[in-house]
Amino acid sequence: MEQRCQCGEPIEFEYQKGEVRKPGSVWNRYREFYGFDISESYSLGEGDTSLTSLNKLSSELGIELFAKNETTNPTWSFKDRGTFLGVQQAAKNDFSKIGTVSTGNMAVSVAAYGARFDLDTHIMVSKDIDKVKLSQIGVYGPKIYRVDGDYGDLYFRSLEVGKSKEVYFINSDDPYRVEGYKTIGFEIAEEMVPDHILIPTSSGGLFRGIVKSFMELKKSGIIQRLPEFTAVQGEGCSPIYYAYKEERDEISHVKEKNTFAKAIANPYPPSGNEVLRKLKQLDGNCVSVCDGEIISSQKELASEGIFAQPAGCVGIAAAKKLKDNERIEEGEKVVSIITGSGLKVRSGEFKGSQITDLNIDELETI
Amino acid sequence: MEQRCQCGEPIEFEYQKGEVRKPGSVWNRYREFYGFDISESYSLGEGDTSLTSLNKLSSELGIELFAKNETTNPTWSFKDRGTFLGVQQAAKNDFSKIGTVSTGNMAVSVAAYGARFDLDTHIMVSKDIDKVKLSQIGVYGPKIYRVDGDYGDLYFRSLEVGKSKEVYFINSDDPYRVEGYKTIGFEIAEEMVPDHILIPTSSGGLFRGIVKSFMELKKSGIIQRLPEFTAVQGEGCSPIYYAYKEERDEISHVKEKNTFAKAIANPYPPSGNEVLRKLKQLDGNCVSVCDGEIISSQKELASEGIFAQPAGCVGIAAAKKLKDNERIEEGEKVVSIITGSGLKVRSGEFKGSQITDLNIDELETI
Numbered sequence: 001m002e003q004r005c006q007c008g009e010p011i012e013f014e015y016q017k018g019e020v021r022k023p024g025s026v027w028n029r030y031r032e033f034y035g036f037d038i039s040e041s042y043s044l045g046e047g048d049t050s051l052t053s054l055n056k057l058s059s060e061l062g063i064e065l066f067a068k069n070e071t072t073n074p075t076w077s078f079k080d081r082g083t084f085l086g087v088q089q090a091a092k093n094d095f096s097k098i099g100t101v102s103t104g105n106m107a108v109s110v111a112a113y114g115a116r117f118d119l120d121t122h123i124m125v126s127k128d129i130d131k132v133k134l135s136q137i138g139v140y141g142p143k144i145y146r147v148d149g150d151y152g153d154l155y156f157r158s159l160e161v162g163k164s165k166e167v168y169f170i171n172s173d174d175p176y177r178v179e180g181y182k183t184i185g186f187e188i189a190e191e192m193v194p195d196h197i198l199i200p201t202s203s204g205g206l207f208r209g210i211v212k213s214f215m216e217l218k219k220s221g222i223i224q225r226l227p228e229f230t231a232v233q234g235e236g237c238s239p240i241y242y243a244y245k246e247e248r249d250e251i252s253h254v255k256e257k258n259t260f261a262k263a264i265a266n267p268y269p270p271s272g273n274e275v276l277r278k279l280k281q282l283d284g285n286c287v288s289v290c291d292g293e294i295i296s297s298q299k300e301l302a303s304e305g306i307f308a309q310p311a312g313c314v315g316i317a318a319a320k321k322l323k324d325n326e327r328i329e330e331g332e333k334v335v336s337i338i339t340g341s342g343l344k345v346r347s348g349e350f351k352g353s354q355i356t357d358l359n360i361d362e363l364e365t366i
Numbered sequence: 367m368e369q370r371c372q373c374g375e376p377i378e379f380e381y382q383k384g385e386v387r388k389p390g391s392v393w394n395r396y397r398e399f400y401g402f403d404i405s406e407s408y409s410l411g412e413g414d415t416s417l418t419s420l421n422k423l424s425s426e427l428g429i430e431l432f433a434k435n436e437t438t439n440p441t442w443s444f445k446d447r448g449t450f451l452g453v454q455q456a457a458k459n460d461f462s463k464i465g466t467v468s469t470g471n472m473a474v475s476v477a478a479y480g481a482r483f484d485l486d487t488h489i490m491v492s493k494d495i496d497k498v499k500l501s502q503i504g505v506y507g508p509k510i511y512r513v514d515g516d517y518g519d520l521y522f523r524s525l526e527v528g529k530s531k532e533v534y535f536i537n538s539d540d541p542y543r544v545e546g547y548k549t550i551g552f553e554i555a556e557e558m559v560p561d562h563i564l565i566p567t568s569s570g571g572l573f574r575g576i577v578k579s580f581m582e583l584k585k586s587g588i589i590q591r592l593p594e595f596t597a598v599q600g601e602g603c604s605p606i607y608y609a610y611k612e613e614r615d616e617i618s619h620v621k622e623k624n625t626f627a628k629a630i631a632n633p634y635p636p637s638g639n640e641v642l643r644k645l646k647q648l649d650g651n652c653v654s655v656c657d658g659e660i661i662s663s664q665k666e667l668a669s670e671g672i673f674a675q676p677a678g679c680v681g682i683a684a685a686k687k688l689k690d691n692e693r694i695e696e697g698e699k700v701v702s703i704i705t706g707s708g709l710k711v712r713s714g715e716f717k718g719s720q721i722t723d724l725n726i727d728e729l730e731t732i
Binding site (some may be wrong): 002003004009010011012013015016017018020021022023024029030031032034035036042044045048049050052055056059061063067069071072073075076089090093099109113115116118122124134135136137138139140141142143144145147148149150153154157158159161164165167168169170171173174175178179180186189191203204208212215216218219220224234252257270271273274287301302303304305306309341342343344352353354356357358359360361363364366 | 367368369377378379380381382383384385386387388389390396397398399400402407408409410411414416417418419421422435437438439440441442455456458465472478479481482484488490493499500502503504505506507508509510511512513514515516519520522524525526530531533534535537539540544545553555556557558566570574578581582583586587590597598620636637639668669670671672673680707708709710718719720721722723725726727729730731732
C-alpha cells in the first residue's frame, strides 16, 4: 500500500471504464403513495438515509440491530422530511407566513425551509432555551419568539393564532408531517421488513408516519406482515408510556419534565391518544428509558460510528431492555430510528478519549 | 388545510396504493470505475448527497448556481467518502492501527470509521485545537495526540512513523481518499455537466478526486467535455493560489496562516504541485477569497436553507468574484462544493434573527 511516489509526489489509481446510473429521489420513488402532488423544486434532498448494521451491539445482544440514521438529513434530523412537505403545501396554498412551536430539531428545520421557500417564518421557542440552540435556529434568519407558558398548551394556541393571523403553523403532528415521515418506512421496507421498529416518541407524529407507511405497504400487497412497533419515551417525561402501562385510552398532562432526552420531552403529546389507539390496534409496545440508559446507548452508538443526540439513542436503550425481558427474541431483526445528530447538543459527557501531548520529534512513541 | 379534527384529535391522509423501488448505493453504481473491490459491509452510507439549486443567488448573479451539499454525510463532511475507502483497505491489508493528521473534519471522520471498523485509531491534532473540536473527535473514542510542531511537516512525519509502527495513516490526499472523492463527480454528472466546478482546496485531495472523476467519465465516452475546475483557497493561507498567480510549478510553504476558513488552511498542501499541474493541463482556475467574502457567503447560503462551515462557503464567494470579472458568464451552470456542516463550528457570528419575548397570552401580537 504505497501512498506517495519515491519522487515525493502523490500517486493515484489507474483509470477504469464505467457507466452513469441515476437513482430517483425518495419523493419520486413513492409519489404513488400520496394523494397530493409533490414538487421537488425547493427540496434540499430530504431522506434516503442509511440503514446501518450495528455490528457490535448486534453480536452483544444476539439480534440483528440496525440504525435508521436520520442525522444525515439537510438540517440533521428526521424533521426535514415532514417540514419539506408541510412548507411546500403552505406555499402552494398561498400562505406567506409559516411557523412552528419547537425548541430543537423542528425549529431548526422550519427555519431552514422557511428561508428556502422565502416565507415569513415565526418560531416559538420556550423561554429558557439555551444559547447554542438559539444560534442554530437563528442562522436561517427567522423571527424567534421566546414564549413564557406551557409548551403543551402552546401547540394548540399557536394553531388558533395561526388561523386568525394567516400563519400556517406546521407543528409536530401536522398531517403533512405524518405523510413526510412515511418515507422512513418506505426506505426501511426497501431493505427488509424488520421484526421490531423502535421509535423515539414525543408528539407522536413520527410514530404515526412510520406506522402509516407499513400499513399502506401491507394494504398494497407489497409486504405480508407488519413489524412490531415500539414507542420509546424518556423517563421523566413519558405521558404515553404511563397511559399505556395503566391501560388508559387517554394521556395525561405531565407537569414536571426531567429527562436527558430533551428533544422528546413533550408533556402533552398532541397525537398521544392516537399513538395509544395504534398500539392497541396493532399490539404494539411502549417503553420508557432512563438517563443512564440513554448515555450508555449514546456511547455504544458512537462506537459503531454514529454520533446521535440523546433523544436519538432511546431506541437503542429500549432494544437492550426488550431483549432482556424477551419481548425481542434471539436473532430477530430490529430497526432503531436515530432521529437527530449529536452535533446539535453541547456534549460535555464524552471524556472517553485518551489525550497525549507530544512534540513532533516524539511521534515514534505512539 | 385543516390540521386537526373538530373532535380535537389529529387527522390524516387517505391510503394510496404504490410500489417499492430500491436505489443502489453510489459505491455499487460506480464500482466499474474502481480497480479494486469495494465491500459495503461497514459503510455508514457515504455520499448520495443533494445537488441543490441556489435560487436566490442564481437570480442575483444571473447564473445557474448549485450547491453539492456534502454536509449530509455520516460525519457531516465530504471526508467520509475517502475515509471509508481508505480505512476499508487498511483493514483488508491487515492493519490493526490507523491514523490521521487533522484538527477538523478528517479527524472526526477517521475517528468514526476507526471505531466502526474496530481499529486502534490515532488522531494527531495541532497543539492549539479548541475544546469543541476536541470533543467532536473524542466521541468516537480514538487516541488523540496534541502535537507541537508544523502541521505541514506533520503530514510527512506521520507517514514515516506509520511505516515503522505499522499504522496506516490515511492522510488528506491518500490515494484511496482521492478515489472516494471521485463519487462526488459521478453524482454531479448524473444531473449535469456544469460549466464550472468550484472546489474548496486545502491539501488538494478533494480537487484531485473530482477532476479525476470527470476525466474518467470523458475517457469512458459518457461525457463529451470537461467543466472548468476552480481551486478556491482562503486568503491568509493560499499557497496554491500564490504559485498559480506567479506561474510557478511548485508551491511554497506558508509560514503564518490566518483565515476564517480554518478547515482549508493547509500551509504546505501535499498535493499542491499536482493541483498546479492539473490547472495547467486543463486550463483551470485558482481563486482566493477573504474572510469578509466568506462570512457573507455563509449567510447567503443559510438563506437558501444550507448551513455550512466557513471553509464550505468559499466556492460561493468565488462564484461572485468570477462572475464579476466575467470568468463565469451569464447563464452558465456552476456547481460549488459545500464541504462540511456549520454545526461543527461554534457560530457566534449569526445575530441576524429578531428575538421577541412573549407571554403565551400575547401570541396574537406576532
